[in-house]
Amino acid sequence: MTGHEEDRLRILVCDDHALFRRAVVTALEDAGLDVVAEADTGRTAVEQALEHAPDVVVMDLRMPDGDGASATEEITTRRPWTRILVLTVSDDLDEISGAICAGAIGHLRKEEAMQVLPDVIADVMAGGVHLGRALLRRIGHELGRLTDPYAAAANPAAWRPTEAHLRLVGALADGASLEEAAASAGIPAEAARTELRAAIEGLHRSLRSGSAA
Incomplete structure (x- = not known):
């Protein structure tokens, strides 16, 4: 070879x-x-x-x-x-x-x-x-719904995305690179992938529990 x-x-x-x-x-x-x-x-x-x-x-x-x-x-x-x-x-x-x-x-x-x-x-x-931009926009929309104050009041123990999660996903949906999205979210570039996964994992749990339905 x-x-x-x-x-x-x-x-x-x-x-x-x-x-x-x-x-x-x-x-x-x-x-x-x-x-x-x-x-x-x-x-x-x-x-x-x-x-x-x-x-x-x-x-x-x-x-x-x-x-x-x-x-x-x-x-x-x-x-x-x-x-x-x-x-x-x-x-x-x-x-x-x-x-x-x-x-x-x-x-x-x-x-x-x-x-x-x-x-x-x-x-x-x-x-x-x-992750495609259309998919990221859907993820961002569902994450945004989880920050609704009425939802938080109804289930205060439920997982909520951070502002950094929302900014990170939003920037990626707008076409930013992972490094650019990290800067927009105010987090280190090396943490971007971990934070993105954390946001998606939190959303997945919420979808399964019905809190994002």
Whole structure:
């Protein structure tokens, strides 16, 4: 193996639809990425991730043996340096926020994956987090609802986002980079990813409990 081949990013693609999976693999290979394995179930994705040690896993969230969030959580627990991008056919906020809570570093709709996936992989490998601006606007809207004083009075023990959470998500939804959004939120750049995840985890708990409904 040459030094150039050793430097190529190693990718695992997991999707139960063979034609779509093959299209993703082709798009990644055409972009010069090394697809080291494929999987069609969450269980197989975990096995392949442990065997092949990919840098990035492209994970379908809905598969016959259960949702990809469970596989995402197991992979990130056992291989925490592996970055996972989840693919969905919808923008179900509970589903996507659950995947982020499980350890995913980004989300893409399947319809856009072929066009932008190589660039998104490069972004997350450079330390970024990929969530579409429309999705971020929805997250910001739901976080804003949780700060409503009437909701707080009705359930004072419920989780509430901080002002930094709102500013961070709002800046990202406006197209800011993670570093720019951190500055807007008044937090250190190195804390931005952690704070974004904390905001999404809090929102996910609220969605599950019904306080953001």
